Amino acid sequence: MLSDDTPQKVDTDRPLILLVDDLPANLHVLAAALRGEYRIRTATSGVDALALLERADTPDLILLDVMMPGMSGIEVLRRMKADARARDIPVIFVSADSSEQSQLSGLDLGADDYLTKPVVAAVLRARVRNLLARKRTERQLRLAAHVFEHSGEAIMITDRDNRIVEVNPAFTRLTGYTQEEVRGQNPSMLSSGRTTREEYEAMWRDIRDKGFWQGEMWDRDKDGGIYPKLLTISVVRNTEGRVDYHIASFADISEQKAAEERIRHIAHHDALTGLPNRLHLHISLEQAIASARREGSELAMMFIDLDRFKVINDTLGHNVGDSLLVEVSRRLRDSLRESDLIARLGGDEFAVVLTGLGAINNAAHAAEKIQLSLSRPYLIGDHALHSTPSIGISLYPQDGDTIETLMKCADTAMYHAKEAGRGQYHFYTESMNRRTREHLALENSLHEALERGEFVIHYQPQADLTDGRPVGAEALLRWRHPERGMVPPDEFIPLAEENGMILPIGDWVLREVCRQLAAWRERGLPLLPVAVNLSARQFRQEGLAGRVRALLGAAGLPMRAIELEITESTAMTKADTSADVLRALHGAGLSIAIDDFGTGYSSLGYLKRFPIDKLKIDRSFVMDIPDDANDTAIASAIIQMARGLGMKVVAEGVETEAQRDFLREQGCSYMQGYWYSRPLDADAYETFTRKALNLA
Ligand code: C2E
Ligand code: MG
Ligand code: MG
Numbered sequence: 261m262l263s264d265d266t267p268q269k270v271d272t273d274r275p276l277i278l279l280v281d282d283l284p285a286n287l288h289v290l291a292a293a294l295r296g297e298y299r300i301r302t303a304t305s306g307v308d309a310l311a312l313l314e315r316a317d318t319p320d321l322i323l324l325d326v327m328m329p330g331m332s333g334i335e336v337l338r339r340m341k342a343d344a345r346a347r348d349i350p351v352i353f354v355s356a357d358s359s360e361q362s363q364l365s366g367l368d369l370g371a372d373d374y375l376t377k378p379v380v381a382a383v384l385r386a387r388v389r390n391l392l393a394r395k396r397t398e399r400q401l402r403l404a405a406h407v408f409e410h411s412g413e414a415i416m417i418t419d420r421d422n423r424i425v426e427v428n429p430a431f432t433r434l435t436g437y438t439q440e441e442v443r444g445q446n447p448s449m450l451s452s453g454r455t456t457r458e459e460y461e462a463m464w465r466d467i468r469d470k471g472f473w474q475g476e477m478w479d480r481d482k483d484g485g486i487y488p489k490l491l492t493i494s495v496v497r498n499t500e501g502r503v504d505y506h507i508a509s510f511a512d513i514s515e516q517k518a519a520e521e522r523i524r525h526i527a528h529h530d531a532l533t534g535l536p537n538r539l540h541l542h543i544s545l546e547q548a549i550a551s552a553r554r555e556g557s558e559l560a561m562m563f564i565d566l567d568r569f570k571v572i573n574d575t576l577g578h579n580v581g582d583s584l585l586v587e588v589s590r591r592l593r594d595s596l597r598e599s600d601l602i603a604r605l606g607g608d609e610f611a612v613v614l615t616g617l618g619a620i621n622n623a624a625h626a627a628e629k630i631q632l633s634l635s636r637p638y639l640i641g642d643h644a645l646h647s648t649p650s651i652g653i654s655l656y657p658q659d660g661d662t663i664e665t666l667m668k669c670a671d672t673a674m675y676h677a678k679e680a681g682r683g684q685y686h687f688y689t690e691s692m693n694r695r696t697r698e699h700l701a702l703e704n705s706l707h708e709a710l711e712r713g714e715f716v717i718h719y720q721p722q723a724d725l726t727d728g729r730p731v732g733a734e735a736l737l738r739w740r741h742p743e744r745g746m747v748p749p750d751e752f753i754p755l756a757e758e759n760g761m762i763l764p765i766g767d768w769v770l771r772e773v774c775r776q777l778a779a780w781r782e783r784g785l786p787l788l789p790v791a792v793n794l795s796a797r798q799f800r801q802e803g804l805a806g807r808v809r810a811l812l813g814a815a816g817l818p819m820r821a822i823e824l825e826i827t828e829s830t831a832m833t834k835a836d837t838s839a840d841v842l843r844a845l846h847g848a849g850l851s852i853a854i855d856d857f858g859t860g861y862s863s864l865g866y867l868k869r870f871p872i873d874k875l876k877i878d879r880s881f882v883m884d885i886p887d888d889a890n891d892t893a894i895a896s897a898i899i900q901m902a903r904g905l906g907m908k909v910v911a912e913g914v915e916t917e918a919q920r921d922f923l924r925e926q927g928c929s930y931m932q933g934y935w936y937s938r939p940l941d942a943d944a945y946e947t948f949t950r951k952a953l954n955l956a
Contacts, residue, residue, distance in 0.1 A: 278312065280302070280323065280333070293381035293385060306332065313343075352373040352374065354375045355374070375387060418508070423444050450480065535589050553661070560653055563610075588634060592633075596612065654669030654688045674686070716738045720734045725911075770822075778817060808848070825852075827854070853874035853875070856876065858894065875908075877899075877910070882923075885922050910930040910932055
């Protein structure tokens with residue numbers, strides 16, 4: 261007989277217990293004790309019980325009578341153990357037989373408990389409750405163990421001292437470390453070093469205060485690879501509230517990060533050309549302006565628009581237009597430095613931002629380069645296309661200090677460029693336009709000046725201060741520009757220094773001075789040394805000493821015929837290599853003078869390390885002698901110290917008798933300046949020297 265006394269109302273919250281006994285009276289007693297707390301189902305034979313197990317819901321517990329006619333409880337249990345579905349159902353034997361033998365065989369078979377009749381209701385309830393609770397815990401533990409073993413996330417358990425106790429297989433897959441390798445270690449062994457100490461401290465604060473932390477972190481796996489992970493840490497406390505364990509679970513989020521990065525890239529770049537887009541430009545420009553403001557540096561912003569692009573696009577189609585734009589972006593990249601920012605604003609509009617020192621000087625150069633490059637014909641399919649860029653340039657901080665104003669100014673400048681005819685570049689301010697145009701024009705003609713023989717050398721005589729006799733001259737370069745007349749060296753030497761032209765020019769000066777000295781000697785003029793100025797670049801040029809020596813040798817002149825002047829600041833930059841170069845020059849027999857002394861910041865003591873023959877006191881200290889107490893003090897101090905170091909002193913820019921007298925009193929060796937003579941051309945210098953030496 262089968263019965264089911266569960267009420268119609270389905271309530272699956274209460275555990276289901278199957279009572280099996282051949283005596284209905286016994287069933288009644290058991291059911292009475294348990295009803296209320298449990299759902300009850302009954303069976304009056306072993307066969308019925310097994311049938312019920314096959315058909316209906318699996319009970320949470322079976323109370324099984326041992327002694328039953330037909331099939332004993334022991335046999336029922338044996339069959340259950342052979343059946344996968346019934347195997348795990350907990351069973352309590354209930355029997356009148358209290359002999360140990362029977363208890364043992366029951367427990368051996370896998371019964372969970374044993375009760376003897378007559379059953380006391382309270383004991384029965386307690387045993388059932390305990391057993392069910394134990395089973396529930398076991399199930400949860402099994403589940404937890406399963407999750408731990410099979411979780412896709414790495415799990416790491418550390419003790420209260422944060423030593424690793426246990427890790428799961430996913431941990432090993434992700435980090436490369438096995439359980440044995442990490443047990444007992446501190447999790448810091450996984451750290452990549454990218455997380456700062458402050459970040460770790462904040463993490464532990466959260467763990468302590470809230471018992472929980474979640475965030476991203478960079479770790480290093482066993483092979484040294486660095487990966488981002490999303491980490492969750494929670495604490496397990498004991499009943500007193502003390503932390504027993506930390507449970508950390510984490511997953512590699514490299515792919516997620518890469519996907520985010522791809523999305524970010526798409527949002528910030530133009531799909532056609534791969535260049536940064538307007539949004540990106542805005543963000544980068546904001547940063548560039550902020551850092552220029554911080555560093556007091558400058559910034560140039562260019563708007564570039566392609567002339568005739570619309571016509572090309574409309575007549576030849578979008579594919580051709582697109583290819584042209586791709587090629588334009590490629591040429592832009594090629595014409596600029598890595599650090600320059602290039603963006604496509606849309607259509608045929610591009611923007612370029614130049615940053616760093618010299619950005620403004622660079623702007624005109626960069627614009628010329630872009631012009632040249634973008635104006636070359638484009639071969640697209642069968643078409644040879646021509647386009648030129650119109651470029652507008654605005655400058656930070658002159659034209660504005662916000663993104664909006666810089667963009668607006670560059671845009672305005674670009675329209676001016678378009679108006680002025682195609683393929684032009686234009687600065688926002690007129691003065692800037694003029695200045696850069698002149699600058700560039702000068703620079704361009706500088707390239708030809710050498711070939712066209714526009715350079716000449718003037719010689720400024722120097723005299724001994726004690727007796728006034730001529731002791732030599734300084735060679736000073738002059739540029740006779742066909743349109744501008746004489747261009748002073750202060751205007752073109754910095755330019756030539758910047759673009760490298762100074763090397764061939766400087767070499768020409770040396771050759772010309774040698775040629776002139778040889779010519780004078782030919783005509784019977786006694787050999788007085790000529791000082792030649794060396795630019796910084798020339799000074800650092802490989803093989804300089806050998807070159808000067810060779811030139812002198814070729815002209816049949818002794819080494820003392822030429823003296824080299826380098827400025828104090830040239831000598832002091834990279835002082836160590838300067839010392840090497842100076843020793844090489846000195847070793848070759850050349851005498852060396854430090855020019856413009858007093859304008860740099862070197863101490864005389866420092867100069868002691870260099871093999872120097874002469875100091876030239878800068879004109880700015882001579883100018884106000886003898887009226888300015890400060891300058892007189894400086895000039896006399898320089899003279900005393902230089903003498904102490906065994907150097908000769910030349911005073912530059914001596915314009916008055918008073919200056920000469922003062923310098924002579926202080927013990928200065930030589931003078932150079934308008935008072936003795938202005939710089940003279942070669943013929944005038946020859947005449948001057950003959951007269952000074954009382955020669956015919
Ligand atoms: P520096 O070497 O200090 O040359 C002296 C400058 O002072 C010359 O200017 C000279 O004309 C000027 N000067 C001389 N006496 C007086 C005076 O009594 N009063 C005033 N007011 N000025 C005087 P300059 O010729 O214009 O040359 C300027 C600078 O250009 C030179 O300064 C030198 O640094 C550079 N320079 C000239 N020729 C060469 C060259 O062949 N190579 C290189 N690298 N630099 C050169
Ligand atoms: Mg000089
Ligand atoms: Mg000087």
